[in-house]
Amino acid sequence: MTDQDRPQYQQLLARKVEVVNVGLEGFVKDLRDCGIDVVHVDWKPSAGGDPQMAALLAKLGV
Amino acid sequence: MNVVVLNEVRKGFYLDSVALMRLSREVAGSPGVIEAALMMGTPSNAAIMRNAGLLEEGTAVKGNDLVIAVKAESETAAREALDNAIKSLDKPKTQGEAQSAWRPHSIAAAVKVRPEINLALISVPGEFAASEARKALNRGLHVLMFSDNVSLEDELSLKQQARAAGLLMMGPDCGTAVIGGAPLAFANKIRRGRIGIIGASGTGTQEVSCLISEAGAGISHAIGVGGRDLKKDIGGITTLMAIDAFESDPETDHVVLISKPPHPDVAKSVLERIGRSRKSYTVCxxxxxxxxxxxxxxxxxxLKGAAELALGDKKIGAGFDANAVASRLPRSGRGGIEGLFAGGTLCAEAQVILAAAGRKVASNAAIPGVVKLGVEPNAGRDRLIDLGDDEYTRGRPHPMIDPSVRDDALRAALKNRDLSVVLLDLVLGYGAHADPAEHLTKIVADRGQDAPALIASVVGTEQDPQGRSAQVRKLEQAGILVAPSNAQACELAVAIVQNAGR
Structure with missing residues (x-):
């Protein structure tokens, strides 16, 4: 089996990690200090801050 | 005393929990303020504030509102503190690294511009974490979910979705992972090597990886799975995928699996899968x-035993003789031990070692055979507290980020004449407090001559931002005994109380 044929989770260990950070901003500096590319999301609770509505929207792919 | 509570609600204003902690502390330190909190208005945070009497009658908040709550001795003091908090919030942000870079508003926007992104690190409040993880999985990203307070149903459904898509879902409550040298969440600067780690616990992975690294060997990758992955409900979904991932990783020769005891059915399937592996395993x-x-x-x-097996039976801290150290110490207290841990797995390891030494133990995070605090009577037992447990972290940062969670309990323990020993852990590395030793030594500086002995272990490496030896030195200068590992700190605690009893 070639690397390309393996499921993505088996390829993760062989690939360069590139991160999207959602939440604590402090993690961004740590990753950059280790040479990891990272994009920080300027996150706010979705669905007007209603967790149940946010979960529903995420399930619907919104 | 006259008590005044004032609230200010900022609609649609988000700050992360570390920024909120800093501001909360600033406001709480204002003259005349009894208590203050800055929190996002999520349902669980609103309940915390209501229970603490910090929400005014009729104040309605939502999850995307920032709530400033001040309880003060007078209307003037409350108003002044509130005004200062508002001024701090309105101050322009400093141009940190994350501010100066491009900041998309969603995972979707980030991935659209940077399709190379392959992993989402999620640490938003628990109520919203599953939604963000689902968005990441929907876009083909592996996920490390640092957030806790996520339901078991959500965890199962996210892990099933991830497995179906061939993606790795690490967490929820995944404290650490190191993938290809990338420290994700709390992680230490460890040597690269040929030992892999699969950890259902954050600090367990940190302790084992640091002990291995400090002994001169190294780690290929550390995959976190979350504390509940090996429970019956989840069935070890991520653990089994991690075993597969290491199987095909040419950089890994040996794997250490760390978890609290799994459900027997899950243990059976995990051990059966390990049995089919071409690689050797240490099971902790x-x-x-x-x-x-x-x-x-x-x-x-x-954990120490696991690191030693992974190192091919090399002894860790071989020159450390707990009995010899204990014999040189003066006696104090009535023989009790209290452990105040930032690391949950370090607390679990302490329970194992104290119980094996014949001590009667109670804990808020009890392992099998140990009395659960608050549920069963615990008089006369050693108390081992996991300060990272949900009851202490709801609405506030983890004690590894904010060590002040431990301060009140530590001050009380220092005056408790029943105690002969207080056990402590310091966890270094990325994401952790910049100088936990400095914080700790300030708290214990004015302890009495007859205070219990303080024994600490330091989870970290010399290459960590805090530097292990510099932290150890600070502790030792403050009269705190430092053991080479958490296990040896516990052995020293036992030796001291046995010595005191002679």
Missing amino acids: FIGASEIELPPNARFSPT
């Missing part, structure tokens, strides 16, 4: 009795 089910293992695996009930 903390607190489990010896279990039947396949020929390619060896068992350790402790």
Whole structure:
């Protein structure tokens, strides 16, 4: 089996990690200090801050 | 005393929990303020504030509102503190690294512009974490979910979705992972090497990886799975995928699996899968009795033991003699031990070692065979507290980020004449407090001559931002005994109380 044929989770260990950070901003500096590319999301609770509505929207792919 | 409570609600204003902690502390330190909190208005945070009497009658908040709540001795003091908090919030942000870079508003926007992104690190409040993880999985990203307070139903459904898509879902409550040298969440600067780690616990992975690294060997990758992955409900979904991932990783020769004792059915399927592996394994089910293992695996009930097996039976801290250290110490207290841990797995390991030494133990995060605090009577027992447990972290940062969670309990322990020993852990590395030793030494500086002995272990490496030896030196200068590992700190605690009893 070639690397390309393996499921993505088996390829993760062989690939360069590139991160999207959602939440604590402090993690961004740590990753950059280790040479990891990272994009920080300027996150706010979705669905007007209603967790149940946010979960529903995420399930619907919104 | 006259007590005044004032609230200010900022609609649609988000700050992360570390920024909120800093501001909360600033406001709480204002003259005349009894208590203050800055929190996002999520349902669980609103309940915390309501229970603390910090929400005014009729104040309605939503999850995307920032709530500033001040309880003060007078209307003037409350108003002044509130005004200062508002001024701080309105101050322009400093141009930190994350501010100066491009900041998309969603995972979707980030991935659209940077399709190379392959992993989402999620640490938003628990109520919203599952939604963000689902968005990441929908876009083909692996996920490390640092957030806790996520339901078991959500965890199962996210892990099932991830497995179906061939993606790795690490967490929720995944404290650490190191993938290809990338420290994700709390992680240490460890040597690269050929030992892999699968950890259902954050600090367990940190302790084992640091002990291995400080002993001169190294780690290929550390995959976190979350504390509940090996429970019956989840069935070890991520653990089994991690075993597969290491199987095909040419950089890994040996794997250490760390978890609290799994459900027997889950243990069976995990051990059966390990038995089919071409690689050798160390299985560390903390607190489990010896279990039947396949020929390619060896068992350790402790983290230190697991690191030693992974190192090919090399002894860690071989020059450390707990009995010799204990024999040189003056006696104090009535023989009790209290452990105040930032690391949950370090607390579990302490329970294993104290119980094995014949001590009667109670804990808020009790392993099998240990009395659960608050549920069963615990008079006369050693108390081992996991300060990272949900009851202490709801609405506030983890004690590894904010060590002040430990301060009140530590001050009380220092005056408790029943205690002969207080056990402590300091966890260094990325994401952790910049100088936990400095914080700790300030708290214990004015302890009495007859205060219990303080014993600490430091989880970290010399290459960590805080520097292990510099932290150890600070502790030792403050009269705190530092052991080479958490296990040896516990052995020293036992030796001291046995010595005191002679």
